[in-house]
Every structure is written in structure tokens, then in C-alpha cells.
Amino acid sequence: MHTLYSLNVTGLVQGVGFRPYVEELGNKLNLKGSVSNIGGQVLIKIFDDKKGLDILKENLSKLCKNNTVLPGSRVDNILISTETSNENPPRNFFINNSLNIHDNIRFIPVDYATCDKCKSELLDKNNIRYRYPFISCVACGPRITIINELPYDRENTSMKDFPMCETCETEYKTFENIRHYAQTIACHDCGPILKFYAKKRNEINGLVEDYKLEREDAFSKAVKEIKAGKVLAVKDIGGYHFVCDAKNVKAIRKMRQVKAREKKAFAVMFPDVKTIKKLAYVSEKEAELLESNARPIVLLRKREEDGSDTDSFGYNLSEEIDDNAIRIGAMLPSNPLQILLMQEFDCLIMTSGNLAGEPIITRDKDIFDLVKNGQIDGSLYNEREIINPLDDSIVKVTKLDNREITQIIRRARGYVPDPIKINKFLKNDYYAAGADLKSVFALARKNYVTLSGHFGDLNDYEARRAKDRARKIFTKLLDLKPKSFIADRHPGYYSNKDTKILANEAGTKALEIQHHHAHQASVMAEHSLSECIGIVLDGTGYGNDGNIWGGEFLYCKDTDFRRLGHFDYLELIGADNATVDIDKSAMVAMIQAINAKLVDEELLINHPCFKKYINSASLDLLKAALKEHINSYKTSSVGRLFDIAAVIMNICQKNSYEGEAPMKLEALATRYFERIENLNPAIIPVIVKEINGEILVDSKGFMSDLFKLYIAGARVDELAFEFHNSLAKALVSVAIAMRDKTNCSDIALSGGCFNNSLLLKLLVTRLEKEDFKVYLNEKVPCGDGGIALGQIYLGN
Amino acid sequence: MIITMAHGSGGAFTSELIDKIFVKEFDNETVKELEDCAVIPGSKKIAMTTDSFVVKPIEYPGGDIGRLCICGTVNDLLMRGAKAKYITCGFIIEEGANSETLKRIVHSMAETAKEAGVIIVAGDTKVIDGNGGIMINTAGVGFVEEGLDISSRNLTPGDLVILSGNLGDHHATILGSRMNITNSIKSDNAPLTDIVSNLLKEKINIHTMRDVTRGGLATVLTELSRSSRVDIKLEEDKIPVSNAVRDFCGLLGLDPLYMGNEGKCIIVVPKNEAGKALEVIRNSKYGENAVIIGEVKEMAEDKACVYIETEIGGKRILDVLQDEGLPRIC
Ligand SMILES: [Fe+3]
Ligand SMILES: [Mg+2]
Ligand SMILES: [Zn+2]
Ligand SMILES: [Zn+2]
CATH class of the missing domain: 3.30.420.360 (Nucleotidyltransferase; domain 5)
Structure with a gap:
């Protein structure tokens, strides 16, 4: 019998070279056991040696924030459990990659961004993997995206097509090597090869033929093409990206054609945080996210000093990129190829390689077809298969x-x-x-x-x-x-x-x-x-009463819920079309406000959007359709209220992409709020009433007031802010009414509308002042x- | 004259109604006999169908319930390759109906029957409580040539799908009438006799025919794809819809692919016969706007599906009609 110590280590411990570090330490201490990744944590197993365990633990505890031993890592907590085991101890201490199974639960590793060690090797002239675009080690490289089957061994991944060369195999077998037991190990000689594919016109016979390059030639040609304003496909870990120069307006316009994307913002890749800071505000937390293993796209507040985008970056990032949004989607390179590319550019459009509404493209052949059709100008790729596609987060x-x-x-x-x-x-x-x-x-x-x-x-x-x-x-x-x-x-x-x-x-x-x-x-x-009460603000969900819900006040206990109230129903016409042609939806809402005598029909003439409906066949048709309930539905959706409000304030009349109108509304309001810098009392009195025991928010009245203020000449940005502010205030009344009914002060906020940072801030501030304990989504999307x-x- | 319960009593009032309206209009020997049932000649494979019609309003631009109840039943017979021969009709009339309206409807039935080449051989009338509505049930009998096999299970990869004309007219007409909207849209209610008999005459190898009624093209094709276990690919820019209907639908957010028609069918034929079939259809009455809208494909996954290639290159999957007018976008 043996004593088995299990250490559960939490913190920033994955994708930072943590396991090789522990492996090295364990072997120095002559420990018998293993280290493995388990669901975001690290599990260390040590047999028998209590003294060795203590030393190891002491060393790990030193890995605090900003430590220099293992930069990027941070150990938050080490939980030790002890058991007796009749399992035989291994002969040494090793990284257990293939057996990430715990209590019958399998843990499949996420993809890791290129680690610092690999990055410096990549850029080191004397290293055998100098400028090798698929360098990786035991701490970094693709994982889930190339795994076909468990255990995580090379033959169960798409690396099986690239047998190791002798050099790699030696490293693979050597302790203390960062590629010891690294399943994705590869080099110039044995691994995937960088390739470039395009079409070229033969200058002699005029025929269009294939144009193929490899390795450095492929790379430099791609760089040249991007610099010349071309749109290329570049293969990433989890799928293709479409890439072009972020400073070239023509290239961006071409990109919009390729993706059939009229206005929606594109993500931009920068070489480092320092460069991003020239264009956007980056807090410590945001920098941490940018540099975190997932290397997600982080939506950052753009710099807009002196009312212009010009700054030390030396140029404006064009409105073509982001539809004048308040935030820019920025990201850092996460794989070696991107690192090499970002040596050549200080910003690149790096958008998911997909056609409008379709999933991200992963197969080389599908990209070749786009090149052949002339939709994109070329492809920078390799032949390692992507098995599990994943977009950028x-x-x-x-x-x-x-x-x-x-x-x-x-x-x-x-x-x-x-x-x-x-x-x-x-x-x-x-x-x-x-x-x-x-x-x-x-x-x-x-x-x-x-x-x-x-x-x-x-x-x-x-x-x-x-x-x-x-x-x-x-x-x-x-x-x-x-x-x-x-x-x-x-x-x-x-x-x-x-x-x-x-x-x-x-x-x-x-x-x-x-x-x-x-x-x-x-x-x-x-x-x-x-148990909790909750406010769920959302676009569309099928309700238990057959109506379309989306502004819900729920009390949830265990697996049940009770609907304590909702935003008053509005009737809208035309299924999904009502979320796109929002000017029509707003007109339909105004007809209901007019019918309820909340708004005087005469006033429509003063409105830039609604006036086109006056005496029109369209208006007659909409009125008749409302009366006869033709292709209509009743909805409590707050997402639609954002749409309607944006039309009332003449900010946006069509959603050319999902959430366009709400985002523009938020942007205006946020710019205003940043200027006034304090929280004024709300000026639009949104009525919260209780009818037959249901808490109802008077959406029609709210929209009518907004309309009247707009017509009376209110400033649009102030009004946009007041829309958020008054909404937040009304929701606090709702929360208090819910608490009165349930005695519950724990409140959850969810639904896609809470992607709106301003609304969230205004609401949470007020709720906490009223002694609510507020819970939000932080691990999964609120949408x-x-x-x-x-x-x-x-x-x- | 306003119809009352007495007209359904079976007495003198009933006879008056029958004589003045039905027998007069359905002017043929069999119906004049006023026997308990019609005895009619026939010797081939028989096709039979029945359908009830409850449309509101009963008269609308381009047609009325009378024309509709003949077309509906005749077309159902035709879709299996039958030659439609005989029709029976049962009227359920609500008290308060106007006999002038009834007369117009019965006249329209007779005209349509003539056009469709069928004989109305028997009928029945009942009067019930209500608000003056008129409902009609029709049954139809037709003859099918030996050896003809037209069925929803016959779709074969490579076949082409022909649509006989514009989508959405009937549905848009009914909605427009209900809303009291005046526009240029008219119902397409029509018998497809000419199209089908010409195709049969030309010996076109028809795999499948379906009239595109309730639930629209999407529903009909989805059902077919499931019956035959094949995929069907449609091209968005080939789907014919008149400008008037397109505008009407656009504002109301209606999708012509899911709207009902009463004089349209799809005809699925092998690729090599599609050109000829299209020509025959276009030269037939009510087939002038026919087009090839798509192709039958091998089932790509384990579920059969119908998809439409959109103008921006996506593939939208169609399904049978769900609860009308419910949004999905969150
Ligand atoms: Fe939702
Ligand atoms: Mg039918
Ligand atoms: Zn590495
Ligand atoms: Zn190698």
C-alpha cells in the first residue's frame, strides 16, 4: 500500500509552462508521480514522499502575481488530499497528458497560445525552429481543435500525418526538455509546411493557372499581397481567418464584399498591448485578458480625444472597420504564424473566415474554391487538419x-x-x-x-x-x-x-x-x-403563454419558476422581419400608442422616420394588419424596445446586423455619460404597475414619452442616455416589488440585453444601493x- | 332571399332551393335525376378524394368558395395523374346566408367544373345556426391510366423541380380581403387540368406532382423530401413571386415560400425531360410562368432536408410551416 497525495492547484496555471515546470521540479526532488491538466486546474499526484511534497508545495506557493520564476503564472490555491492507494507508483515524475480522467470525468485540453519560450525560439536565429510557424511545446499549441480521439496521443490527433523526425523524437524523449512528451512537437523537417495558394495569369498564353509557394516564399508572398491591399485566407488553429491590411480602406471594403457584411465591425490584430494602447484604453484586467491563454478578441473603449481618432498611432483606423462603434475588437497573436505576421504589420483585420451566416471554414479545399472563384485573393495555409472548429472568443x-x-x-x-x-x-x-x-x-x-x-x-x-x-x-x-x-x-x-x-x-x-x-x-x-429573483432582458424567447417573451421578471427556485411580471406586451408584425425592419416595428408601436391616445397622430409629421408613413398605403396595411392580427405576435421583448427607441431617436432605421440599433444607442448614451460623469435622476417616468398580481412595465407609455421628448427637440445623446437611465430606474422598482413578493434579495441579471455595459452599470449601481445582492454571467455569455x-x- | 332553417327542413323550401339554384346551374342529366345517388360509367383504376372548404371571406378578388372547392378537389385528383371526372358537393349553409350570394357561388362552381372538365353528379344541402356563412365539402372521382405511377416516394437524385407559376397570390388575396385592403392581387385559384393532361399527352415521365396549397412550397417539398429520403436544393432567385405579392409580403414579414396557393403545382421530372416538360407546361393554361426552381439531391446527412441557396451564398434550410408569425431571432 502507498500513500497518494493529490494537489489541486488553481490560478493561472494552464498554458504558461506550468506542467513542465512542475515536472522539472518533481524530478529534481526525485518524486514519483505526475502532473496533469484537469478542467482549468492542475492536478499533481505524489506517491509516499511527504517531505518532497512540502518542498514542492512551498515552491509553487512562490508563484504569485508578477513572479519572475514562471512569468504569466499565478497560483491562487493549493488543495491537498491524502488517500491510501494500491496503485503502483511510476518510476519517476512525468507529465500525464493522456490520462486526464478524474472521477470518471474526462478533461480535454483547450488550445494553448504560443508560450514565451516557444516565441523566443521562434525568433532566435540559432534555434532549429527559427521562424517555424508551427512551433509548440508541452505547454502550448493546438489541442482540442486537432483531437480526434482520446487518449491525447499523436496518433489520435491530426499530427498523425506528420511523423516525427529524429531530432524531434530525441527531444520528445528527453526529460526537462520543454517538448518532452509534447504531442504536437514538429520542426521544419517533419511538421506541417506553410504554403501559399493563389491564381495567376500566365503572361505568355493568358491562361489563369495555379500559383503555389512554400515556406518562407509563401510567407513573404502573403505579406506582400496583404501590403498590396489583397484579402487573404490565413489558416489558424481552429479555422480560417480572412485577413487584410487594417489601414487600407479599399481592402476593408473588399473584405466587406467577401463576407457580405455591410457594416458590422471587424476584429483587429495588433502585435502587442503597447500598440493597442495607442488606439484604445486598456485596463490592467483588459491587458490580462488580451494576453491570457485564450487570446480572445477584447472589446476595448476606443480613444476619441478631442473628438478625433487621430493620435500617436499616426493614422486613423477607418470607420470602415467598425461602423463608428464605441469599442474596438482587439486581439493579440496566439499562434506562431500570427506572431510572424505581426512582425510585419502593426494592425491587421483578422476576421473569422466564413461567408455571411455560415460557420467558420476549416477545410483547405473550401478556401481553394473561394480563391478559384476570385472571392478572395489567396490562401496562406498548411495541411494539418482542423478536427474541431473553434472561432476566436x-x-x-x-x-x-x-x-x-x-x-x-x-x-x-x-x-x-x-x-x-x-x-x-x-x-x-x-x-x-x-x-x-x-x-x-x-x-x-x-x-x-x-x-x-x-x-x-x-x-x-x-x-x-x-x-x-x-x-x-x-x-x-x-x-x-x-x-x-x-x-x-x-x-x-x-x-x-x-x-x-x-x-x-x-x-x-x-x-x-x-x-x-x-x-x-x-x-x-x-x-x-x-433560489433567486431575476430580470431577464432579451430579444426573443417562446413564452409559456404562446407569446414571445423577452422582458421577464422571474422567481426561480430549484428547477421551477414563477413569472412575477414582464414588460407590457406590444404587438409586432412579421416574425423575424420585425427585428430587421425596425422602422416598421417602431411604426407599429406608434400606431398602438396612438390608438391608446398616448400620442397625437398629427405629431408624426414632425418625425424624420415616421413622416414617410403618413397617408401611405404602407401605414394603411400596417394598421389593418394590427387590427386583424395578421402575421403578428405579442411580445414583452426589451431587445425590441431598444430597436424601437433607436428609431424614435432617429439613430438607426434598419438592423443590418444583429444588435446594430441597440449598440448605436448604447454608444451615444455612453459618450454622453462619460461627459457628464455623474448619475442624474432619471427624467422619463416609466410606469411600473401591478395588475392582477403581475408586475408590468408600461412599454407603450415609455416609448410615447421618448417620442414626445424627441419631437420637442431634446438632444439625442442625452435622450439616449435617459432611455438607459429611466429603464434602469424602472427595473429597480420592479426588483423591489419582486423582493416584496418573495422576500428574496438575491437577484440574477441575464439575457442578451445585458451585453449593454451602460445599462448593466446603471442598474447594478442602483440595485446594490437598495441592498440587493446582484449576480451576473461571467463564465458563459448572458446571451x-x-x-x-x-x-x-x-x-x- | 335570406336563407333560414326552413330551407334545410327537407320540405318545400328545400326543393325550391335545389331547383332554383343547384339543378339550374349544374345542368347535367345525372344531377337532374335527383336520385339518392349518381350512377355513372367507369372501368379504369379509380382515384378518389375529398376536401372541405371554409374560406373567409367566401368571395374574394379572383374567385370565391365555389371556384375554390372545384379546383381543390380536381387538382388533388390530377396530382396522381388521374383524369378528373365526377364531383359531388355538400353544402353547409349557416342561417342568414343570402341566396343571391349562394347563387353566385353555385354559378361559379358550375363554370369552374366546365373549365376543369368534370361533372357535378350529386349534392346535398344542410342549414345550421350561425352567421350566414357557407361551407362546402366536395368529393371527386377520376380515372388513372394503367401503368402510371406518380407518387411522393418517386423523387430521384438528379430530378429537376418545376414550379407551375408565381407563389403567394391566393394567401395574399385572402389576407388582403380580411384586412379590407384594395390592391391588384388576385387569387390564383384554377384547375390544373390543362397542364396535367398536356404532360400526360406528351408522355412526360412524371415522378411526382403536388399542388402547392396550405403550408406553401416549403411544407410540400419538405414532406416530399422526407417521403423519398432525398435532399432538395432550391435557388432563391428562381422562385417566382409577383412584385405586388412581394411588396405585400415584405411589409407584413410573410414568406411566400410558406404561403398557400390554389392553382399551383410542382412537377418533378428526370433532368433529361425537364426542358420538354417546362415547354409543355408553359404552353398550357395557368402554366405560363412555370420555372425550374431546384434539383433533387442525394441525402447528404442522415436526415432528408430542403434548402434554398440564398443570393449571398448561404444555404437556408426550409421546414414544414410552424406556428405562423413567430420570430426566432433573439
Ligand atoms: Fe435569449
Ligand atoms: Mg386539397
Ligand atoms: Zn511552447
Ligand atoms: Zn522534426
């Missing part, structure tokens, strides 16, 4: 009064498939389908929930296939056999129908969860709550990307 930091919180907008590369731990033991294996847009599914066993990447809109053929494929491979990788199935209640969701079929095949019935209940439960799951976690938490 997107995060932002929202500054509340007393703290900063990280909001995850898209949880993908670098986060997936790290599981989320919940304080609940599931009785069997679960599959939760999430929602149909920004679709993310979850697989869960016991108290671990693994979320997938994002699949876009499941009405898209490729998105649906990508999700189906990912579900199959994730189920296999996690070795789960789902017995319980959960889907959203929406009868028009593909995921609803599909999950019912899956459940049926497994001999059971799918559990259907109301959309906003799941939103609130996602917060409860993150914070281990079993539909977080739904699947909530669904799992509501499984019984």
Missing part, C-alpha cells in the same frame, strides 16, 4: 462602480472545452441543445458541464451540419452516453425538434425549458444559487450562448 470588461467584471460574448477557442463545475450532481449523462441562434450545446456528467463552441443560426445548412458533427465528436471524446435531453420550448426551433428525435432514439422524452428560465438558470449555475448551461442546471 470575444470578451469585454464592464466597469461597475466597485468592481470590474468580464463578460464573455462568444465562448470558443481557449475556453472550450474546459468544463464548468456546478454544485449539483446529475443523475445521468445530459445533453442540452441550447438555443437556435448563437447555438451552443452542452454535455454534462455529474457536476461538470462542457459547452461547445458557437454554431450560428441553425436554419443555415452548414451550421446545422457543423453542430451535428460537433455533438457526435464531443460525445465520443467525453465518453458520454446521454440519457437525458433538454431543449428550448420554441416549437419553431430546429434544436427543439432535433432534440426530441435524439431523446426518442435513446428511449426517453426531451425536457423542454422556457428560454428565459434557462437564461436566469445560467446565472444560478455559475453562482450555485438554488443565447449561455442557455445550454442554464438548461443543464434545470435538469432533474
Whole structure:
């Protein structure tokens, strides 16, 4: 019998060279045992040697913030448990890569950004991997995106196509080498080769032919092309990017054509934080996120001093990039190829390589087709297969009064498939389908929930296939056999129908969860709550009464909920079209305000958008359709109120991309708020009333007041701010009314509208003043990307 | 004359109604016999169908419930390759209906039957409580040539899908009428007799035909793809919709792919016959705007599906009609 010590280490311990460090230490101390990554933590196993354990622990405790021993790492906590074991100790101390299994739960590693050691080797003329674009080590490189099967051994990844050369094999077998047992080890001689593909016109016969280059030639040609304003595809770890020069307006316009994306902002890659700081404010926390292993796109407040974008950067980043948004999506290189590229540029557009509405492209052949069609100008790629596609993650930091919180907008590369731990033991294996847009599914066993990447809109053929494929491979990788199935209640969701079929095949019935209940439960799951009140502000969810919900006041206890109230229903016309043609939706809302005698129809003539409807056939048609309820639905959606408010203030008349109007409204309001710098009392009295025991917010009255103030000549930015401010104030009254009914002061805020940092700040500040304990999403998106976690938490 | 319960009593009032309205309009020997049932000649494979019509309003631009109830039943027979022959009709009339309206409707039925080449051989009338509405049930009998196999299970990868004309007219007309909107849109209710008989005459190898009624093209094709276990690919810019209907739908957020029609069908034929079939259809009455809208494909995954290639290069998956008008975008 042996004594087995298990150390659970938490903190910044993954993707920073932590395991090789521990391995080295363990071998120096002659320990017998292993170190492995487990779901965002590190697990160290040591057999018998208590003294050695203490020394190791002491060394690890020194890895505090800004330590110089292992830069980037930070040990927060070490939890030690002891047991007797009849397992045989290993002969030495090693990195256990292939057996990341704990209590029957499999932990699949996330992809790691290039570590500092590899980066310096990459740039070191004397290193054998100098400028090798696929350098990696035991602490860095692709993982989940190239794994086909467990255990995580080379032959189970797409590295199997690249057998190690002798040099690599020697390193692979050498202790204390950073590539000891590194499954992704490769070099110029044996690993993937950088290639360039384009079409070229033969100058003699005029025919268009293939143009192919390799290695440095490929690289320098690509750099030259980008500098010349071309749009290229560049293969990343989890999929392709489309890349062009961020300073070249023509190139950006071409990029917009390629992606059929009229205005929505593009992410920009910079070489380092210092460069980003010339263009945007970067807090300590934001810098930490930018440099964190996931290397996410971080949405940063742009510098706009003196009303201009010009600054020490030496040029303006064009409005073409970001539709004059308040924040810029910035990111740092996360793989060796990007590091090399960013030696040549100080900013590049680095947007997901996908066509409008489709998932990210991962297959070289699909990119070749785009090159052949002339849609893009060339491809910089390699032949390592991407097995599990993952987009760049997107995060932002929202500054509340007393703290900063990280909001995850898209949880993908670098986060997936790290599981989320919940304080609940599931009785069997679960599959939760999430929602149909920004679709993310979850697989869960016991108290671990693994979320997938994002699949876009499941009405898209490729998105649906990508999700189906990912579900199959994730189920296999996690070795789960789902017995319980959960889907959203929406009868028009593909995921609803599909999950019912899956459940049926497994001999059971799918559990259907109301959309906003799941939103609130996602917060409860993150914070281990079993009871709370909540405000869920959202675009669209199918309600239990058959109406479309989206401004919900819920009391949740265990797996049940009660709807304490909601935003008053407005009737809108035309299904999904109502979220795009928002000028029409606003007109329909005004007709209802006029019918309720809240607004005088005569005033429409003074409104820049509504006046076009006066005496028009369109207005007659809309009125008649409202009267006869033709293709209409009733909704409490607050997302739609943002749309309508933006039209009333003439800020935006169409959503050319999702959330365009709300984001523009937020931007105006935020710029105003930053100027006044203090929180004024709200000036629009939004009525919160109780009817038949239901708490109702008077949306019609709110929109009518906004309209009248606009017509009376109020400043648009002030009004935009007041919209947020008054909304927040009304929601506090709602929260107090909910507390009176339930005696519960724990309040969860969720739903896509809380991506709005200003609304969140205004509301949280006020709620905390009223002694509410406020809980928010920090591990999963507050939008539909977080739904699947909530669904799992509501499984019984 | 206002119709009352007495008109449904079976007595003198009933006879008056039958004589003055029905027999007069359905002017043929069989119906004049006023027997308990019609005895009619026939010897081939028989096709039979029935359908009930409850449209509101009962008269609308381009047609009325009378024309509709003949077209609906005749078209259902035609879609299996049958030659439509005989129709029966049952009227359920609500008290308060105007006999002038009834007369117009019955006249329209007779005209449409003539156009469609069918004989109305039997009928029945009941009067019930209500608000003057008129509902009609029709049943139809047709003959199918030996050896003809037109069914929803016959789609084969490589086949092309022909749509006989513009989408959405009937649905838009009914909605417009309900809203009291005047515009140029008219119902497309029409018998597809000419199209089908010409195709059969030309010996086109028809794999499948379907009239595109309730639920629209998306629903019909999705059902077909599931029956035959194939994918169907459509091209967005090929789907014919009139400008008037497109404008109407745009504002109301309606999707013509899911809107009902009463004189449109899809015809699926092998690729090598598609050109000829299209020509035949275009030269037939009510087939002038026919187009090839898509292609039958091998099933790519384990579920059959219908998708439409959008103008920006995406592939949107279609499904059977769900609760009308519910948004999904969050
Ligand atoms: Fe949602
Ligand atoms: Mg029918
Ligand atoms: Zn490394
Ligand atoms: Zn090598």
C-alpha cells in the first residue's frame, strides 16, 4: 500500500509552462508521480514522499502575481488530499497528458497560445525552429481543435500525418526538455509546411493557372499581397481567418464584399498591448485578458480625444472597420504564424473566415474554391487538419462602480472545452441543445458541464451540419452516453425538434425549458444559487403563454419558476422581419400608442422616420394588419424596445446586423455619460404597475414619452442616455416589488440585453444601493450562448 | 332571399332551393335525376378524394368558395395523374346566408367544373345556426391510366423541380380581403387540368406532382423530401413571386415560400425531360410562368432536408410551416 497525495492547484496555471515546470521540479526532488491538466486546474499526484511534497508545495506557493520564476503564472490555491492507494507508483515524475480522467470525468485540453519560450525560439536565429510557424511545446499549441480521439496521443490527433523526425523524437524523449512528451512537437523537417495558394495569369498564353509557394516564399508572398491591399485566407488553429491590411480602406471594403457584411465591425490584430494602447484604453484586467491563454478578441473603449481618432498611432483606423462603434475588437497573436505576421504589420483585420451566416471554414479545399472563384485573393495555409472548429472568443470588461467584471460574448477557442463545475450532481449523462441562434450545446456528467463552441443560426445548412458533427465528436471524446435531453420550448426551433428525435432514439422524452428560465438558470449555475429573483432582458424567447417573451421578471427556485411580471406586451408584425425592419416595428408601436391616445397622430409629421408613413398605403396595411392580427405576435421583448427607441431617436432605421440599433444607442448614451460623469435622476417616468398580481412595465407609455421628448427637440445623446437611465430606474422598482413578493434579495441579471455595459452599470449601481445582492454571467455569455448551461442546471 | 332553417327542413323550401339554384346551374342529366345517388360509367383504376372548404371571406378578388372547392378537389385528383371526372358537393349553409350570394357561388362552381372538365353528379344541402356563412365539402372521382405511377416516394437524385407559376397570390388575396385592403392581387385559384393532361399527352415521365396549397412550397417539398429520403436544393432567385405579392409580403414579414396557393403545382421530372416538360407546361393554361426552381439531391446527412441557396451564398434550410408569425431571432 502507498500513500497518494493529490494537489489541486488553481490560478493561472494552464498554458504558461506550468506542467513542465512542475515536472522539472518533481524530478529534481526525485518524486514519483505526475502532473496533469484537469478542467482549468492542475492536478499533481505524489506517491509516499511527504517531505518532497512540502518542498514542492512551498515552491509553487512562490508563484504569485508578477513572479519572475514562471512569468504569466499565478497560483491562487493549493488543495491537498491524502488517500491510501494500491496503485503502483511510476518510476519517476512525468507529465500525464493522456490520462486526464478524474472521477470518471474526462478533461480535454483547450488550445494553448504560443508560450514565451516557444516565441523566443521562434525568433532566435540559432534555434532549429527559427521562424517555424508551427512551433509548440508541452505547454502550448493546438489541442482540442486537432483531437480526434482520446487518449491525447499523436496518433489520435491530426499530427498523425506528420511523423516525427529524429531530432524531434530525441527531444520528445528527453526529460526537462520543454517538448518532452509534447504531442504536437514538429520542426521544419517533419511538421506541417506553410504554403501559399493563389491564381495567376500566365503572361505568355493568358491562361489563369495555379500559383503555389512554400515556406518562407509563401510567407513573404502573403505579406506582400496583404501590403498590396489583397484579402487573404490565413489558416489558424481552429479555422480560417480572412485577413487584410487594417489601414487600407479599399481592402476593408473588399473584405466587406467577401463576407457580405455591410457594416458590422471587424476584429483587429495588433502585435502587442503597447500598440493597442495607442488606439484604445486598456485596463490592467483588459491587458490580462488580451494576453491570457485564450487570446480572445477584447472589446476595448476606443480613444476619441478631442473628438478625433487621430493620435500617436499616426493614422486613423477607418470607420470602415467598425461602423463608428464605441469599442474596438482587439486581439493579440496566439499562434506562431500570427506572431510572424505581426512582425510585419502593426494592425491587421483578422476576421473569422466564413461567408455571411455560415460557420467558420476549416477545410483547405473550401478556401481553394473561394480563391478559384476570385472571392478572395489567396490562401496562406498548411495541411494539418482542423478536427474541431473553434472561432476566436470575444470578451469585454464592464466597469461597475466597485468592481470590474468580464463578460464573455462568444465562448470558443481557449475556453472550450474546459468544463464548468456546478454544485449539483446529475443523475445521468445530459445533453442540452441550447438555443437556435448563437447555438451552443452542452454535455454534462455529474457536476461538470462542457459547452461547445458557437454554431450560428441553425436554419443555415452548414451550421446545422457543423453542430451535428460537433455533438457526435464531443460525445465520443467525453465518453458520454446521454440519457437525458433538454431543449428550448420554441416549437419553431430546429434544436427543439432535433432534440426530441435524439431523446426518442435513446428511449426517453426531451425536457423542454422556457428560454428565459434557462437564461436566469445560467446565472444560478455559475453562482450555485438554488433560489433567486431575476430580470431577464432579451430579444426573443417562446413564452409559456404562446407569446414571445423577452422582458421577464422571474422567481426561480430549484428547477421551477414563477413569472412575477414582464414588460407590457406590444404587438409586432412579421416574425423575424420585425427585428430587421425596425422602422416598421417602431411604426407599429406608434400606431398602438396612438390608438391608446398616448400620442397625437398629427405629431408624426414632425418625425424624420415616421413622416414617410403618413397617408401611405404602407401605414394603411400596417394598421389593418394590427387590427386583424395578421402575421403578428405579442411580445414583452426589451431587445425590441431598444430597436424601437433607436428609431424614435432617429439613430438607426434598419438592423443590418444583429444588435446594430441597440449598440448605436448604447454608444451615444455612453459618450454622453462619460461627459457628464455623474448619475442624474432619471427624467422619463416609466410606469411600473401591478395588475392582477403581475408586475408590468408600461412599454407603450415609455416609448410615447421618448417620442414626445424627441419631437420637442431634446438632444439625442442625452435622450439616449435617459432611455438607459429611466429603464434602469424602472427595473429597480420592479426588483423591489419582486423582493416584496418573495422576500428574496438575491437577484440574477441575464439575457442578451445585458451585453449593454451602460445599462448593466446603471442598474447594478442602483440595485446594490437598495441592498440587493446582484449576480451576473461571467463564465458563459448572458446571451443565447449561455442557455445550454442554464438548461443543464434545470435538469432533474 | 335570406336563407333560414326552413330551407334545410327537407320540405318545400328545400326543393325550391335545389331547383332554383343547384339543378339550374349544374345542368347535367345525372344531377337532374335527383336520385339518392349518381350512377355513372367507369372501368379504369379509380382515384378518389375529398376536401372541405371554409374560406373567409367566401368571395374574394379572383374567385370565391365555389371556384375554390372545384379546383381543390380536381387538382388533388390530377396530382396522381388521374383524369378528373365526377364531383359531388355538400353544402353547409349557416342561417342568414343570402341566396343571391349562394347563387353566385353555385354559378361559379358550375363554370369552374366546365373549365376543369368534370361533372357535378350529386349534392346535398344542410342549414345550421350561425352567421350566414357557407361551407362546402366536395368529393371527386377520376380515372388513372394503367401503368402510371406518380407518387411522393418517386423523387430521384438528379430530378429537376418545376414550379407551375408565381407563389403567394391566393394567401395574399385572402389576407388582403380580411384586412379590407384594395390592391391588384388576385387569387390564383384554377384547375390544373390543362397542364396535367398536356404532360400526360406528351408522355412526360412524371415522378411526382403536388399542388402547392396550405403550408406553401416549403411544407410540400419538405414532406416530399422526407417521403423519398432525398435532399432538395432550391435557388432563391428562381422562385417566382409577383412584385405586388412581394411588396405585400415584405411589409407584413410573410414568406411566400410558406404561403398557400390554389392553382399551383410542382412537377418533378428526370433532368433529361425537364426542358420538354417546362415547354409543355408553359404552353398550357395557368402554366405560363412555370420555372425550374431546384434539383433533387442525394441525402447528404442522415436526415432528408430542403434548402434554398440564398443570393449571398448561404444555404437556408426550409421546414414544414410552424406556428405562423413567430420570430426566432433573439
Ligand atoms: Fe435569449
Ligand atoms: Mg386539397
Ligand atoms: Zn511552447
Ligand atoms: Zn522534426
